[in-house]
Amino acid sequence: MNKWLRRTAIFLGVMIPLSGLIAYLVVDNALARMYGETTPLAKPQLGAESPDKYLLTNVQVLSADGRGFESDLSVLIADGTIESIGHAQTFGNSIPRVDGGGQYLVPGLTDSHVHLWRSRNDLLLYLANGVTQVREMHAQPHHLNWRETLSAGALGPDLYLVAAQLATYPFWEGLWRTFTTERQVVGSRSATRARIPALIAQGYDAIKASSFLSREHYLTASDAISDSQIPLVGHLPLEANLADLWSSNQRELAHVEELVKALAREIGGYTGAKQNEFLAHVRARRQAVAKQLRARDIAVTTTIALVHSFAGQKLDLQSALAQVEFNYVNPGVARGQAMGWLPGVNPYQVPASRKVGDWQRRYADYWDTYAKAHVLMLEALYAEGVMLLAGTDASVPVMVPGFSMHSELLALQAAGLSPTDVLAAATRSPGHWMNWNTGKIAVGYRANLILLRDNPLEDIAATASLESVIIRGRFLTRQDLDALLLAVEHANRAAD
Numbered sequence: 001m002n003k004w005l006r007r008t009a010i011f012l013g014v015m016i017p018l019s020g021l022i023a024y025l026v027v028d029n030a031l032a033r034m035y036g037e038t039t040p041l042a043k044p045q046l047g048a049e050s051p052d053k054y055l056l057t058n059v060q061v062l063s064a065d066g067r068g069f070e071s072d073l074s075v076l077i078a079d080g081t082i083e084s085i086g087h088a089q090t091f092g093n094s095i096p097r098v099d100g101g102g103q104y105l106v107p108g109l110t111d112s113h114v115h116l117w118r119s120r121n122d123l124l125l126y127l128a129n130g131v132t133q134v135r136e137m138h139a140q141p142h143h144l145n146w147r148e149t150l151s152a153g154a155l156g157p158d159l160y161l162v163a164a165q166l167a168t169y170p171f172w173e174g175l176w177r178t179f180t181t182e183r184q185v186v187g188s189r190s191a192t193r194a195r196i197p198a199l200i201a202q203g204y205d206a207i208k209a210s211s212f213l214s215r216e217h218y219l220t221a222s223d224a225i226s227d228s229q230i231p232l233v234g235h236l237p238l239e240a241n242l243a244d245l246w247s248s249n250q251r252e253l254a255h256v257e258e259l260v261k262a263l264a265r266e267i268g269g270y271t272g273a274k275q276n277e278f279l280a281h282v283r284a285r286r287q288a289v290a291k292q293l294r295a296r297d298i299a300v301t302t303t304i305a306l307v308h309s310f311a312g313q314k315l316d317l318q319s320a321l322a323q324v325e326f327n328y329v330n331p332g333v334a335r336g337q338a339m340g341w342l343p344g345v346n347p348y349q350v351p352a353s354r355k356v357g358d359w360q361r362r363y364a365d366y367w368d369t370y371a372k373a374h375v376l377m378l379e380a381l382y383a384e385g386v387m388l389l390a391g392t393d394a395s396v397p398v399m400v401p402g403f404s405m406h407s408e409l410l411a412l413q414a415a416g417l418s419p420t421d422v423l424a425a426a427t428r429s430p431g432h433w434m435n436w437n438t439g440k441i442a443v444g445y446r447a448n449l450i451l452l453r454d455n456p457l458e459d460i461a462a463t464a465s466l467e468s469v470i471i472r473g474r475f476l477t478r479q480d481l482d483a484l485l486l487a488v489e490h491a492n493r494a495a496d
Contacts, residue, residue, distance in 0.1 A: 031180060034336030036119030039495040042487035044124065044155075050475035051096050053078040057088045059100035059451065062107070064442050066424050068457070069104060077447045080473035084443060098475055103467055104455055106423065107439050108132025108157075108448035110430040111405050112301045113254055113391030115339075116143060119330040121488045122394075122401040123156030127476065128484040129402030130466045132448035133430065133438055135160040135391070137208060137234070137254060140182055144203050155484075157471065158448065160434050162233055163199040165210035166192065168217050181338065183210065192220045200228055205434070208234035209250065215239035222248040236262055246292055252299040252389070252433070256381070257307060259289055259300070260373050272362060275369045282373045286380035293386045299433050300381055301391035302425065305411040307374045309398050311367035313348040315360055325400045328488055331495045333395060341397040348397065375415050382417055389433060390426040409460045419460040426463075447473040 032038050055076050060069040076084040076091060084091070110133040116122055117138075123146070126134055136143055139161035147159045167183045168174075174185040184199070186192040196207055207225055209218055209232060218237045225232045231251035236244075236258045245253075245262075253259065263282050264270035270278045293300065312320040321341065326334075334341040343349060350363060381388060390412065392404040399407075405426070412422045431439020438446050449470040454462035469476045476484075 032118065033332045034338055034340075035117040036121075036330035036332040036336075039119065039121065039330050039332055040491045042121045042124055042484070042491040044480075044483040044487035046480045046483055047477060050098065050473070052473065053083075054096040054098055054475070055088070055091050056098050056100050056105070056470075056475075058102055059105040060102065061085065061105050061441050064440050066428050066440075067420060069455070072102075075105065075441070075447075075449075077470070077473050080447050082441065082443055082445050082447050085441070100451055101467075104452040104462070105441060106450055106452060106456060107427040107431070107441060107445075108450050108469065108471070109405055109426045109463065110134070110390070110434075110439065111392055111394060111402075111408075111426075112389035112430050112433075113137050113303055114394040114401065115396065116146075117330075117333060117395060118142065119333055119395070119401075120146065121330065121491055123150075124484040124488055125328055125400070125402035126157045126405075127155065127402075127469055127471060128481045128488075129405055130450040130463060130469055131157055131402050131405050132450070132469065132471050133158045133160065133434075133436070134394075135162060135389075135430070135434070137162045138164050138182070139204055140164060141202070155471070155474075158436070158438070158446070160205050160436070161203075162206040162208045163202075163204035165208040165213070165234055166195065166217065166221055167210040167212045168214040169212065186213075186217055189217065189220045192217045193224045196221060196224045196228070200230055204230070206231050206233045206252075208232075208254075209237060211235045211238050213237045213239075215244065219244065219248070222250060225249055238265075241265065242289065242292070245298070246296060250298065252301065253293075254301050254391070255303045255393070256300055256374050256377050257303065259377050260370070263289070263373075263377075270370070272366050275365065279369060279373060279376070282376050286377050287384070289377070290380040290384035290386055293381065294384045297387075299387040299389055299429075301389040302378070302408060302412060303391050303393045304374055304378060304415060305404065305407040306393045306396060306399055307371050308411060310348055310370065311364055313346065313398060314350050314363050314367060317343055317346055317349050320398055324398045325403045326398075327492065328400055328403070328485065329492070331492055339396050346397055378412075378415050382415075382421070387429050387433065388412075388417075388421075388425045389430050390422070406461075406464050409463055413460045420457050422460045423456050423463075 055074050057074040060071050061073045074088040109131045111131050112135045114134045116136050134157050143161050150156050164182050164184050167185050178185045218240050226249050233252040234254045242262050267281050392399045392408045394401045394404050409422050428439040438448050447470050451468040452462050453465035456462040467478050
């Protein structure tokens with residue numbers, strides 16, 4: 001009997017860990033696919049690299065204040081930096097020259113809210129759309145490695161890495177979410193305090209609060225970060241209110257939506273029966289909220305185009321997908337269970353069980369009102385001079401990396417921002433907020449620049465008239481940009 005017990009114990013001692021290992025490998029492989037890691041890497045065929053030092057001639061240069069252009073200037077670029085700005089004849093003839101064709105030279109765009117997941121090809125999509133800086137809002141250790149390879153010469157935008165969001169869950173759910181959603185789950189005040197310096201030591205640029213961080217741990221994180229050199233950013237937790245935000249050390253809100261949700265909580269939540277009350281409350285409170293943000297120097301990232309997409313995704317998902325550049329979306333991400341794009345996995349689609357009666361009218365009214373609330377809040381932020389950072393929540397359906405930036409800029413202009421101020425929200429403001437020498441065309445700033453055929457100060461739609469991109473001094477022609485797009489499209493097809 002003892003012999004059989006020993007054999008059983010040995011069998012279980014082997015099989016239980018082995019089963020756990022197999023389950024881990026299966027789930028890990030599923031996660032790799034879901035986050036786009038198994039899609040082949042794109043291999044663009046580009047033209048010859050530009051020299052380390054060259055003179056970009058015959059361009060109209062955006063002024064340092066972003067309010068106008070000065071014609072027929074030349075920009076000396078050396079080792080990835082703007083070394084001098086002046087007229088061509090002052091530089092002599094010994095320096096290699098690139099003719100800008102009289103086009104408009106502006107700083108490269110910054111998308112201040114993206115999700116790269118594990119889809120490295122997305123880096124090429126950003127460049128192909130003139131986005132030379134991105135702020136990754138759920139950064140992982142592999143993104144730290146990507147940043148190093150980019151610094152060493154790999155092709156892609158500069159990365160500002162916000163560590164994966166802090167969140168609070170019950171123990172077992174926390175273990176599962178740590179593994180599958182790669183969040184920073186904290187279960188105690190001491191764990192919250194310890195996690196922040198650990199993330200800072202790893203090299204992340206900011207700490208993020210999630211909607212699911214408890215109020216207690218949110219206040220603890222705010223206190224713990226007070227002496228650090230990096231900011232607390234992200235969501236306003238669902239358990240917190242605006243008074244908590246005003247007393248915190250949070251320096252940025254990841255969406256205008258954070259404010260809209262907080263105002264909805266003040267009236268007990270937004271429901272279909274409360275549409276008029278909801279809009280009236282937003283109108284009554286928005287100016288005071290904007291004044292508080294301005295007084296505390298809290299920036300707000302926009303993500304307005306995403307909110308405008310909700311109604312379309314809910315009412316007719318296939319049409320919504322057909323209206324975006326879906327062929328550039330990583331197939332693993334599109335099919336994934338986390339934030340998938342397709343029917344069956346899209347988080348915004350209406351379940352079949354709720355498609356009853358006049359459901360289309362009800363959903364259209366609900367989400368149109370929700371979008372109106374965002375525009376109302378945005379108007380107040382703009383009027384009060386709150387720092388706005390243009391961001392798209394790229395890779396969330398239906399925000400195609402790179403392309404979504406132009407949709408966001410158009411949405412901001414449609415909401416009443418001047419083209420000049422929209423451009424600032426995508427260039428000068430994020431450069432200042434991130435404390436990077438980007439976002440201006442000035443001596444000593446990074447040579448992250450774009451050339452446009454049309455004037456973006458007249459109509460922000462001109463950002464789509466992209467002819468060339470300069471990333472860390474490297475000049476990419478229109479042909480190069482098309483090659484980036486083609487390579488990503490081919491990689492996506494190979495993954496199908």
